[in-house]
Amino acid sequence: MGRYAAGRLLLIAPVLLGVSIVVFLLMHLAPGDVTSTLTGPMASPEARAAMRLTMGLDKPLPVQYAKWLGHLLQGDFGFSWVHKRDVGEIIFPKFANTAILALASALLAYLIGFFAGIVAAAKAYSTVDRVIMAFVLIAGSTPLYWLGLILVFLFALIWRIFPATGMTSFIDGGGPLDVLEHLVLPAVASALPSAAIVGRMTRATMIEVLSQNYIRVARAKGIRRSVILRRHALRNALPPIVTVGGMELGYLLGGVVFTEVVFAWPGIGNQLYSSIIGRDIPIVQGAVLLIAGAFVLINLGADLLNAYLDPRTRTAEGGRGG
Amino acid sequence: MSVAVAVRTGAPTGRLRVTLANLGSAWRAYARDRASLAALSFLLLVAAAAVLAPHVAPYDPYEMVALRNALPGEEGLILGADGDGRDVLTRLIWGGRISLLIGIAPTLLAMIASLFVGIFAGYLGGWVDLVIMRFLDMFFAFPLVLVAIVVAGILEPGLLTIIVAIFIALLPYITRLVRTTALSVKAQPYIEAARAGGASPWAILWRYVLPNVVAPVIVYTTTLMGMMMVLGSGLSFLGLGVPPPVADWGTMVSEGRTVLKNAPHVTVFPGLLIVLVALAFGFIGDGLRDALDPRSRKR
Numbered sequence A: 001m002g003r004y005a006a007g008r009l010l011l012i013a014p015v016l017l018g019v020s021i022v023v024f025l026l027m028h029l030a031p032g033d034v035t036s037t038l039t040g041p042m043a044s045p046e047a048r049a050a051m052r053l054t055m056g057l058d059k060p061l062p063v064q065y066a067k068w069l070g071h072l073l074q075g076d077f078g079f080s081w082v083h084k085r086d087v088g089e090i091i092f093p094k095f096a097n098t099a100i101l102a103l104a105s106a107l108l109a110y111l112i113g114f115f116a117g118i119v120a121a122a123k124a125y126s127t128v129d130r131v132i133m134a135f136v137l138i139a140g141s142t143p144l145y146w147l148g149l150i151l152v153f154l155f156a157l158i159w160r161i162f163p164a165t166g167m168t169s170f171i172d173g174g175g176p177l178d179v180l181e182h183l184v185l186p187a188v189a190s191a192l193p194s195a196a197i198v199g200r201m202t203r204a205t206m207i208e209v210l211s212q213n214y215i216r217v218a219r220a221k222g223i224r225r226s227v228i229l230r231r232h233a234l235r236n237a238l239p240p241i242v243t244v245g246g247m248e249l250g251y252l253l254g255g256v257v258f259t260e261v262v263f264a265w266p267g268i269g270n271q272l273y274s275s276i277i278g279r280d281i282p283i284v285q286g287a288v289l290l291i292a293g294a295f296v297l298i299n300l301g302a303d304l305l306n307a308y309l310d311p312r313t314r315t316a317e318g319g320r321g322g
Numbered sequence B: 001m002s003v004a005v006a007v008r009t010g011a012p013t014g015r016l017r018v019t020l021a022n023l024g025s026a027w028r029a030y031a032r033d034r035a036s037l038a039a040l041s042f043l044l045l046v047a048a049a050a051v052l053a054p055h056v057a058p059y060d061p062y063e064m065v066a067l068r069n070a071l072p073g074e075e076g077l078i079l080g081a082d083g084d085g086r087d088v089l090t091r092l093i094w095g096g097r098i099s100l101l102i103g104i105a106p107t108l109l110a111m112i113a114s115l116f117v118g119i120f121a122g123y124l125g126g127w128v129d130l131v132i133m134r135f136l137d138m139f140f141a142f143p144l145v146l147v148a149i150v151v152a153g154i155l156e157p158g159l160l161t162i163i164v165a166i167f168i169a170l171l172p173y174i175t176r177l178v179r180t181t182a183l184s185v186k187a188q189p190y191i192e193a194a195r196a197g198g199a200s201p202w203a204i205l206w207r208y209v210l211p212n213v214v215a216p217v218i219v220y221t222t223t224l225m226g227m228m229m230v231l232g233s234g235l236s237f238l239g240l241g242v243p244p245p246v247a248d249w250g251t252m253v254s255e256g257r258t259v260l261k262n263a264p265h266v267t268v269f270p271g272l273l274i275v276l277v278a279l280a281f282g283f284i285g286d287g288l289r290d291a292l293d294p295r296s297r298k299r
Helices: A002-029 A034-039 A045-055 A061-073 A087-122 A127-140 A144-158 A176-210 A213-220 A225-263 A268-277 A281-309 B002-009 B023-032 B034-051 B088-124 B126-141 B144-154 B159-186 B189-196 B201-237 B249-259 B265-292
Strands: none
Touching: A002 A061, A002 A281, A002 B126, A002 B144, A087 A127, A087 A176, A087 A225, A087 A268, A087 A281, A127 A176, A127 B265, A144 A176, A144 A225, A144 B201, A144 B249, A144 B265, A176 A225, A213 A225, A225 A268, A225 A281, A225 B144, A268 A281, A268 B144, A281 B126, A281 B144, B023 B034, B023 B265, B034 B088, B034 B265, B088 B126, B088 B159, B088 B201, B088 B249, B088 B265, B126 B159, B144 B159, B144 B201, B159 B201, B189 B201, B201 B249, B201 B265, B249 B265
């Protein structure tokens, strides 16, 4: 297990390097450049050229990349000319807010999806199962941003139970309870589509496991149904569920732009969105890097957890072939 | 977002094959499944309405025809009016043109490109395969939704931008499926037999590999179309799509935001339509899988 984990950790380095190349190139393929945004429409071409010189934009791409990567490795994400602040100063606190939202919705998604899937599998092909699966199907096809708006309309505008936007209140806000109150709607909105995926996966895996011979043997020995479900079936059904769960946490990070824009949550997705609109390239680069880095680490975590749960997956490829 | 996970987990595993000879029996098998048939009818209806928008839409999509925020049923408008007094039903019909296009076009284009790249990589193998797959691997380190948003964000807002963004985000996923399928087809005895019989490499690719790879990819792609329409509408929702006053369903949801309290119907209907169309694509994909794979047919 230790050797497997070390091998997987070593593989992370080239992946992250690839991530940095993609992010760097993506930003340099963008039409228009930051100097025209910064100097304004009235600026002379000479002023822009001078700006490009100060920012090092006149150098060849590989040189710019090497310089950028060098800074990155020292924890320097660059400087936002729009905000006149270091990128790291801006994106790390935002990322912490996103982590709160992503963890809360992941927790909700796992709880709902896991239990719905187990109940559906235990009563497979019954009415209960059909109702749960219908919900799963609909939740899986529902746009996050639309669901968010519906929740805002019902729970914030009509029934006034939860606040519609933001993370804290202006007046005596900021405490943990205040944040929790603001967290409910965005967490639920981003959790439901993920819960659908976790639910479908849990159901499918559990039904497969429940049809195995050792379950039949356990049943023949007269072991109670609840004990079989918990002790025999669940443990063997866990690895694929963990994989999907890890992927879901990762994809929550992708969908976080929608949730945070709808609910004005002060996180990395919201920041990424406003920086894209404002063409603040260093922040876009930093935010994308941070999200992709977290995504890679979450997938690694899920793989390691799987290797722990199921020794058969401890192969060189990490049990998920290309 | 669930879109992307289904992209990874929804791939069909059975080997399917498309030929002209079995199209008839495939259609009969498809038509037997009532859910897929209903889904197909619904989708054709929506598509027909969108294509014939100038003839079937009751009003002009950009003109104020009623009081602002008129509720459904008021002033003779079945689905009410939006914040600018425009007919919601009319705008849904016109919006379908863009929304369906951003679901279908990039997915279809990505499928065609993936078939080329994936078969190339999988069948040729060696360093070609290695270079292509390591390059695509870099994209798997990003959530699909993030790739689409960033690509759409750095280009100028517009229809083409959304199509390009989804195309790029999707390409690695379909290519991987094509490659895996091509690899397993390559190992089949009938390929060896064809080679022994003296068939040229191109004949083998064209006559034997392609037909056996195409079917699972079509099934996968159909399911993806609904999800990519949800994603594409999301990009429009973020303002990265066609500029106003033209609107697809995602833009309509976004426009409804400002009048959410007094006129929730402006937001509800376009979203509902997105859900229904995405579901329809899903059912059609399921039906196709059953129809194209004789082993999974019920009777």
